[in-house]
Amino acid sequence: MAVAFSLNLKNLFKSAPKPDLPDNGFELPGQNGEAIILIHGMTGTPHEMRFLANYLNRQGYAVYCPRLANHGAPIHILQMSKWQDFYQTVRQSYLNVRGQYKHIYAGGLSMGALLALLLADEFKNEIAGVSCLSPTLFYDGWNSPWYRCLLPLAYNTPLKYFFYFKEEPPYGIKNEAVRRRIHEFYSRADLNNMEQVHQYGYPFFPLTLLYQLQKLVKHLNGRLQGISTPVQLIQAKHDDMSSERNSHFIYDRVRSNRKELVFLHNSYHIITADQERNAVALHMQRFFSEQL
Numbered sequence: 001m002a003v004a005f006s007l008n009l010k011n012l013f014k015s016a017p018k019p020d021l022p023d024n025g026f027e028l029p030g031q032n033g034e035a036i037i038l039i040h041g042m043t044g045t046p047h048e049m050r051f052l053a054n055y056l057n058r059q060g061y062a063v064y065c066p067r068l069a070n071h072g073a074p075i076h077i078l079q080m081s082k083w084q085d086f087y088q089t090v091r092q093s094y095l096n097v098r099g100q101y102k103h104i105y106a107g108g109l110s111m112g113a114l115l116a117l118l119l120a121d122e123f124k125n126e127i128a129g130v131s132c133l134s135p136t137l138f139y140d141g142w143n144s145p146w147y148r149c150l151l152p153l154a155y156n157t158p159l160k161y162f163f164y165f166k167e168e169p170p171y172g173i174k175n176e177a178v179r180r181r182i183h184e185f186y187s188r189a190d191l192n193n194m195e196q197v198h199q200y201g202y203p204f205f206p207l208t209l210l211y212q213l214q215k216l217v218k219h220l221n222g223r224l225q226g227i228s229t230p231v232q233l234i235q236a237k238h239d240d241m242s243s244e245r246n247s248h249f250i251y252d253r254v255r256s257n258r259k260e261l262v263f264l265h266n267s268y269h270i271i272t273a274d275q276e277r278n279a280v281a282l283h284m285q286r287f288f289s290e291q292l
Contacts, residue, residue, distance in 0.1 A: 024072065026053070026063075027063065031060045034060070034102055034105070035101040037097075038052060038053055039090055039109070041110030041136075042068075043071070043201050043204075043205055048109060064096075070085065072198055075206065079206035083213065083215055083219075090116070091122070105128050109133045110133070114132075120231075129229060129230040129287060129291045130229055131232040131283075132231065132247070133271055134236065134246075135246045135250055138242060138246060140246075141240045141241040141242050142240055142243075143170065155211040164191065165204065165210075166204050167203055170268055171186065172270040173269075174275050175273075175275050181200075182200055185200050186203040224253040224254055228254075229254075229256060230259065231256045232284070235261075235263060236265075237263050237264065238267070260287065264276045
């Protein structure tokens with residue numbers, strides 16, 4: 001990741017009104033009396049979950065894929081978000097459908113996987129199963145920047161409000177055709193360019209959000225041993241952002257009687273849209289069906 005610095009004091013700490021954004025979250029009605037909540041990643045978009053949603057919906061599941069809080073807003077608004085804001089989006093999505101289905105499952109990508117685990121922890125006897133896709137507790141993949149260990153030095157200083165990391169190839173995608181489309185957008189993007197964010201996510205990653213992720217991870221670590229919901233973990237062996245250590249960390253700590261690790265061999269981080277997305281969908285459908 002390349003580092004970008006912006007001294008935009010005009011918007012910083014300003015209590016800006018929330019923009020009137022189109023909510024590109026989506027819902028797909030089902031036929032089998034069961035539902036799945038799919039959660040995208042930090043700075044991502046519901047679009048990255050669309051393939052899985054369509055597949056699972058064809059199997060009869062109702063699918064709910066909310067847009068996390070402030071995603072789609074100008075980046076100076078997103079960067080002031082707390083991890084609790086993101087979890088509240090997921091929590092509310094569940095509460096909106098609570099009691100309407102025989103079983104409700106949750107699946108999330110990257111940070112979304114952590115939010116799905118928190119949902120299972122809060123509603124212990126209600127979430128029937130969780131699928132964690134490329135769970136990200138540590139940014140330790142092969143394409144992670146060497147200076148990542150220095151980032152905590154800035155977390156407790158005002159510097160965190162001025163630094164951003166720009167996504168660089170391979171963007172979590174091994175599929176060359178998909179990667180080219182993302183590169184076309186990211187290569188011309190700047191901090192004020194929100195064009196196509198709804199489709200490809202943010203080209204820049206605010207340091208403040210890495211700080212919020214660290215706080216989320218710390219909170220989740222204290223909850224993992226209390227999770228008994230069935231848990232599936234799917235991760236690419238060659239994940240460029242987070243190594244398989246992340247999945248092992250969760251697997252070794254949850255107290256679920258039913259838990260499994262699945263590793264992919266031809267994908268990078270965004271497994272929901274990469275080479276083996278079909279395999280991911282099949283593994284999720286199998287796992288959820290086995291919980292009956």
